Amino acid sequence: MEFIDLKQQYNRYKDEIDLRIKNVLDKGHYIMGEEVFELEKELAAYTGSKHAIAVSSGTCSLFIALLALDVQPDDEIITVPFTWIASSEVISLTHARPVFVDIEPDYYNINVSLIEKAITKKTKGILAVNLFGQMADYEALNDLAKKHNLFVIEDAAQSFGSTQNGIHSCKKTLVGSTSFFPAKPLGCYGDGGALFTDDDKLASKCRAIRTHGGEMRHHHPYLGLNGRLDTLQAAILLAKLPHFNQEIEARQKHAEYYNELLNGIVETPEVMDSNTHVYAQYTIRVEERELLINALKKEGIPSAVYYPKCLHEQPVFEHLGYKLGDFPEAEKASKQVLSLPMHPWLKKEEQELIAEIIKTHASHYPIEALQCC
Structure with missing residues (x-):
């Protein structure tokens, strides 16, 4: 069983992907070829944003955004400790300080009520x-x-394609950032990412920073970096994008079936009333996580933990001065979350097998023990 079935996805779209790749190879424009600009146009239209700027990774997109917003040493940027390290890594790379705020337990996102403090x-x-x-x-x-x-x-590295009150992810703030890492709901075959904004000046600055701070060749008003998306990756994304909404719908149906199978057995994902969910990961909560991981593994079923350690527990952020207990919801989630196989071609029989294994071991993590979480 595959955790994320990229092989099947390729086989389904093989002709379209291969043709897109062949067109790039025939033209030989591997850096900033026309497919990059075509992709930017399509991504902007998809999200409803005025500008989309394709870049080399989701990490790079966050870094470029901070540079374009003129973040300075000793500035403070508020974020969460329960996430992949890139979100705080890029803040530190600007020599600003990440300031952590705990998550709310139902949706795993930042608890807005704690930010003002x-x-x-x-x-x-x-x-x-x-x-x-x-x-x-x-x-x-x-x-x-x-x-x-x-x-x-x-x-929006994990939420691209989702909506809030009918507005697409990457469109809700001054600047949105996403990743096209292969495992994402919309992924390329290497690293890739994009920035989104309606602000003309900010978009222009992001584009310049993406290409060594240059607004034109040999004219560099900003310090920048090599943050360009490869043309081949843009071509692959262009082949996949027309199928993206259909894949999201399949993910949502699989999540509904998981919910049905696991209701009352473990804590299943909740969705905010104003939101749609793309289930980049289908994530449950269990008390005795290792027992379940091992039980699934014995049956050849992969699972994953996003994320087993909070950022304030990482050695690289020790200097921030946080300690265990400072962010109880994030810390609790890091000990309990477990992501199950999720992709558009997941079979009902596979989900039923997973659910049966979870039910068999349910005595080790009763739902009553999770009601406090």
Whole structure:
């Protein structure tokens, strides 16, 4: 059983993907070829954004956003400790300080009610992460940011394709960022990412920073980096994009069936009333996680933990001065979350087998023990 079945996806779209790749090879324009600009146009239209800027990775897109927003050493950027390291890594690379705020337990995203206490005179912005496939509460986030004159960056690496009150992920804030890492709901065959904004000046600056800070060849008004998306990766994404909404619908149907099978057995994902969810990961919560991981593994079923350690527990962030107990919901989630196989071609029989194994071991993690979480 595959955790994410990229081989089947390729076989289904093989002719379209191969043709797109062949066209790039025939033209020989491997860096900033026309497919990159075609992809940007398609991505902007998909999200409803004025600008899409294709870049070399999701990490790069966040870094470019911070540079374009002129984040300075000793600025503070509020974010969460329960996520992949890239979200705070890029803040530190600008020599700013990540300031962590705990998550709320139902959706795993930033707890907006705790942000105001973390704001200081040094706070410049909020980098909110959309975990597992749905968006944080951007209505509340944007209102709070406006009150305190802060920017908001939407880290949509796991939520691209989702919506909030009918508005697409990457469109809800000053700047949105996503990843096209192969395992994402929309992924290429290497690293890739994109930035989204309606701000003309910000878009122009992001494009310049993406190409060594140059607005034109040999004219560099900004410090930048090599953040370009390869033309071949753009071509692959162009072949996949027309199928993306159909894949999202399949993921949502599989999630509904998981919910039906596992209701009352483990804690299943919740979706905010205003949100749609793309289930980049289908994530449950269990008390005795290792027991279940091993039981699934014995039957050849893969699973994954996103993420087993919070960022304030990582050695690289020790200097921030946080300690265990500072973010109880994030810490609890890191000990309990488990992601099950999820992709558009998951079979009902596979889901039923997974559910049966979970039910067999349910005595080790009764739902009553999770009601506090």
